[in-house]
Amino acid sequence: MALDAEGSQAVKAQVKLRELILAGELPAGARIAELAIVEKLGMSRTPIRAALMRLEQEGLLEALAGGGYAVRVFSERDVADAIEMRGTVEGLAARLAAERGVPGEILNEARQCLARIDDLLAQPRLNDAAFSRYVELNQRFHTLLREMAGSPVIARELDRVVSLPFASPSAFVAVQAGSAHSRDMLIVAQDQHREVLAAIERREGARAEAIMREHSRLAQRNLREALRSHSQRMPGVRLIRPQ
CATH class of the missing domain: 1.20.120.530 (GntR ligand-binding domain-like)
Known part of the structure; x- marks a missing residue:
């Protein structure tokens, strides 16, 4: 996959994940299961991982000490x-x-x-x-x-x-x-x-x-x-x- 295509997929994954979080489908405090997100969004792991990193930078997710992410509680x-x-x-x-x-x-x-x-x-x-x-x-x-x-x-x-x-x-x-x-x-x-x-x-x-x-x-x-x-x-x- 070309780099620009990968970037586009990551943006789409970021938008969809944000919508799921703000809609309450991924509740506050819930650990994000990467494989479940891959299946739910029908995307490969690479754009999903990039989207998770971006949402952590955005503040909607928090990185867990043992790896992975959870929906942040504010x-x-x-x-x-x-x-x-x-x-x-x-x-x-x-x-x-x-x-x-x-x-x-x-x-x-x-x-x-x-x-x-x-x-x-x-x-x-x-x-x-x-x-x-x-x-x-x-x-x-x-x-x-x-x-x-x-x-x-x-x-x-x-x-x-x-x-x-x-x-x-x-x-x-x-x-x-x-x-x-x-x-x-x-x-x-x-x-x-x-x-x-x-x-x-x-x-x-x-x-x-x-x-x-x-x-x-x-x-x-x-x-x-x-x-x-x-x-x-x-x-x-x-x-x-x-x-």
Whole structure:
């Protein structure tokens, strides 16, 4: 098998294994039986082993002393710390963007992204399709924020931070879909999006940083809601143990 084909198979195995873990089919604390995974996914051992190594690096699996891997169990504090770290790095990105200035085309794209979110939130009630679209646009805005900093170092750190389990900007948005106050929470988040963009345009670095730090607090609130409600919309929450 060619090297690029092996790499493609490893990526596919990684995606499928992640889905099994987050869906609860491989429960928290369970030891991964390599042969069983090979049979379940219909792939050879080589891409499966590569996928297991990548998921260990990603944080969903932990290497066992005697060899092999187990599905990692997260404490509420683990996840809260990852979210806090994301807020800190995004705050730094926002401050650098304000201090250094941002190209007009990136600012325009950010404005257009927020305008599309406004259109979604203009609906009196959001269905599943609207929530999915919100997740896409929310992710895009946060990606643009990373680009605004104009720093490969910050971009690399943000990529690393958001790859941590449950630390991405939209990790707990699905929880809101079942909440009576879901639209209200998204409106608060959208207001913060607009405020941070305005602060960046006005070159107010300290304010931009503070807003993004506060923005991550919404994810902390959604984490607590997910644990309290045992949300069926987010099966991966089963990997998290309340404090």
